[in-house]
Amino acid sequence: AGLMHDSSQPTSDALLGGLLAPDIRRKSCLSRYQSISYRKSSLHKPSPYLVSKLREYEKLHKRCGPYTKSYKKSIKELVSGQIDSSSNCRYVVWLANCGLGNRILSMTSAFLYALLTDRVLLINEESDMSNMFCEPFPDASWILPEDFPFMNQLYSFGRDYAQSFGNMLENRIINTSTELLPSCLYLYLSHDYDHHDKLFFCDQEQAILRNIPWLIMKANIYFLPSLFLMSSFEEELSKLFPDKEMVFHHLGRYLFHPSNQVWKLITSYYKKYLAKAEERIGIQIRIFDNKTSPVEHVMDQILTCTDKEKLLPRVDMGKSIVAPSGKGKSKAVLITSLVPYYYEKMMNMYSKHPTLNGEVVAVYQPSHEEEQQSENNVHNQKAWAEINLLSMMDVLVTSAWSTFGYVAQGLGGKKPWILYKIENKTIPDPVCGRAKSLEPCFHAPPVYDCKAKREVDTATIIPYLRHCEDIYWGIKLF
Ligand code: GDP
CATH class of the missing domain: 3.40.50.11350 (Rossmann fold)
Structure with a gap:
C-alpha cells in the first residue's frame, strides 16, 4: 500500500485510465489516489468518449453548481414557479431513501440520467450521510445547499405527493402538449412506484421533462438499466459504454470515494x-x-x-x-x-x-x-x-x-x-x-x-x- 508519495503526480493508473479528473487536491481525498494500491486496477478501461463526457460534465457542474451566479438565477426560477429561459442550467436533485447500497446505486442512476440530459446532479445530504464521500467533481460541490428553498417540503415528498410527475400524468394535469410547464417536478423512482411514475422511462414523457429546469427525484433503485431501452439515449449510451457490463464499475469508481x-x-x-x-x-x-x-x-x-x-x-x-x-x-x-x-x-x-x-x-x-x-x-x-x-x-x-x-x-x-x-x-x-x-x-x-x-x-x-x-x-x- 501507499505506492505514491504525496508530492508525486498521480499516475494514469491511479486516475483509473483517465476516469478521474487530475485536478483535485490529494489531501482532501486520500482514497481517490490510494485506492489503486488496495483494489486491483481495472482490466477494463473506460471509453475515451466516457472520459471526455465526464470532463465536460465537470465543467457544467462548476458553472451551474451551488453558489454560482447561474445557480442563484435558477433558484429564482424555481421559486417563481415559471420557466425563465434566461437561466441555462438544469438540475436533478436526488433525495435519500433506504440503505447505503440502494442509495449508491440510485445515485449512480441519477448521475447517468444527468449526464444524458445535460443536467447537474445535486445530492440532498442528510446528517446520516455526512462524512461518507469525498466531493466527486473538481472545484464544485454536489451537496444541495441547506438554504435550498423547498428543503422542508422535500421530507414530505412520497409516492402520493400530488405534484409528482406520475400523479400529474395520471390526473391529466400535465401531458405532452402542456404549454405552460412548471419550473420544478418531482419524480418518484423508488421500489414501490406505480405505473404512472414508470412513464419516466418512455421517450414521449421524457420530452416533457426536457424543458423543466428542476427535477427532484426520490430514488432508491438501480434504474439505470432501463435507460438503455429508450431510443432517445440509445446512441449516446452505445458511445459511452461499448462494454455494457462495466457501467456501474466505471461510474461507481468515478463517483464514490470514501472520505x-x-x-x-x-x-x-x-x-x-x-x-x-x-x-x-x-x-x-x-x-x-x-x-x-x-x-x-x-x-x-x-x-x-x-x-x-x-x-x-x-x-x-x-x-x-x-x-x-x-x-x-x-x-x-x-x-x-x-x-x-x-x-x-x-x-x-x-x-x-x-x-x-x-x-x-x-x-x-x-x-x-x-x-x-x-x-x-x-x-x-x-x-x-x-x-x-x-x-x-x-x-x-x-x-x-x-x-x-x-x-x-x-x-x-x-x-x-x-x-x-x-x-x-x-x-x-x-x-x-x-x-x-x-x-x-x-x-x-x-x-x-x-x-x-x-x-x-x-x-x-x-x-x-x-x-x-x-x-x-x-x-x-x-
Ligand atoms: P441491501 O438491503 O442488502 O440491499 O443493502 P443496503 O445497503 O441498501 O441496506 C442494508 C443496510 O443494512 C446497510 O446499508 C447497512 O446499514 C446495514 N448492513 C447490512 N449488512 C451489513 C453488513 O454486513 N455490515 C454492516 N456494517 N452493515 C450492514
Whole structure:
C-alpha cells in the first residue's frame, strides 16, 4: 500500500485510465489516489468518449453548481414557479431513501440520467450521510445547499405527493402538449412506484421533462438499466459504454470515494488483518428474513458453496491443532454480516482444526451492528468501510438480492459467487453460482412497452439486457 508519495503526480493508473479528473487536491481525498494500491486496477478501461463526457460534465457542474451566479438565477426560477429561459442550467436533485447500497446505486442512476440530459446532479445530504464521500467533481460541490428553498417540503415528498410527475400524468394535469410547464417536478423512482411514475422511462414523457429546469427525484433503485431501452439515449449510451457490463464499475469508481475519515477505518483494518494473507476471500452475508432463512441453514449453504467451488479448504474435525502450522498457503476470510454467528462458527472451525490441504485460514469480521440503522451516521460509515473492504478482496461470495453486495462487486470489478436465496427453509440447489455479469440487478424494472402501450418482458428486447441471476423478475446489463 501507499505506492505514491504525496508530492508525486498521480499516475494514469491511479486516475483509473483517465476516469478521474487530475485536478483535485490529494489531501482532501486520500482514497481517490490510494485506492489503486488496495483494489486491483481495472482490466477494463473506460471509453475515451466516457472520459471526455465526464470532463465536460465537470465543467457544467462548476458553472451551474451551488453558489454560482447561474445557480442563484435558477433558484429564482424555481421559486417563481415559471420557466425563465434566461437561466441555462438544469438540475436533478436526488433525495435519500433506504440503505447505503440502494442509495449508491440510485445515485449512480441519477448521475447517468444527468449526464444524458445535460443536467447537474445535486445530492440532498442528510446528517446520516455526512462524512461518507469525498466531493466527486473538481472545484464544485454536489451537496444541495441547506438554504435550498423547498428543503422542508422535500421530507414530505412520497409516492402520493400530488405534484409528482406520475400523479400529474395520471390526473391529466400535465401531458405532452402542456404549454405552460412548471419550473420544478418531482419524480418518484423508488421500489414501490406505480405505473404512472414508470412513464419516466418512455421517450414521449421524457420530452416533457426536457424543458423543466428542476427535477427532484426520490430514488432508491438501480434504474439505470432501463435507460438503455429508450431510443432517445440509445446512441449516446452505445458511445459511452461499448462494454455494457462495466457501467456501474466505471461510474461507481468515478463517483464514490470514501472520505478521509472512512478511508482511515478501511486502510487501518486492511493493514492490520488482511494485508499479509496470500489470498483474501470476502463473504457478504445478508439475510432478509430470519424465519425462512435460519442461521444454521445459511451456514450450511456457505460452507457447501466454498467447498464445492474450492474457495476454502475443509477441516479435519477429528483432529485438533496442536501448534500453529505455517506451511500451506495463507488465506484471510473477511466476513460481513449484521450478526456475529457466521464469523464465530467459521473462526472456531479454522482455529481449532487443521485443514485437509495444509492451508492456513484466518477469519475476520469488522463489525456486527445487529440491525440496519440507516439514519445513523456512524453505522453508515461502518457499512461503507465494509463495502470497500469487500471490494478489495481477491474472491467474493455475496448474498442474493443485496445491493450492499452489488456495490462491493462493482467497485472491486469481481464477479462474485452468489449464494442463492433460501426460501421456506430450503437450501437451493445449486447452493451458489458465479455471476455472469458484473452489473448490479435492477429489482423493480418497468414492464411496459411505451409504443405498443402494453406489458412486455423488458429482458427480451435487447441482447445485453437480461434477467438477473439472483432475482428472476429483475433485469441487468450483460
Ligand atoms: P441491501 O438491503 O442488502 O440491499 O443493502 P443496503 O445497503 O441498501 O441496506 C442494508 C443496510 O443494512 C446497510 O446499508 C447497512 O446499514 C446495514 N448492513 C447490512 N449488512 C451489513 C453488513 O454486513 N455490515 C454492516 N456494517 N452493515 C450492514
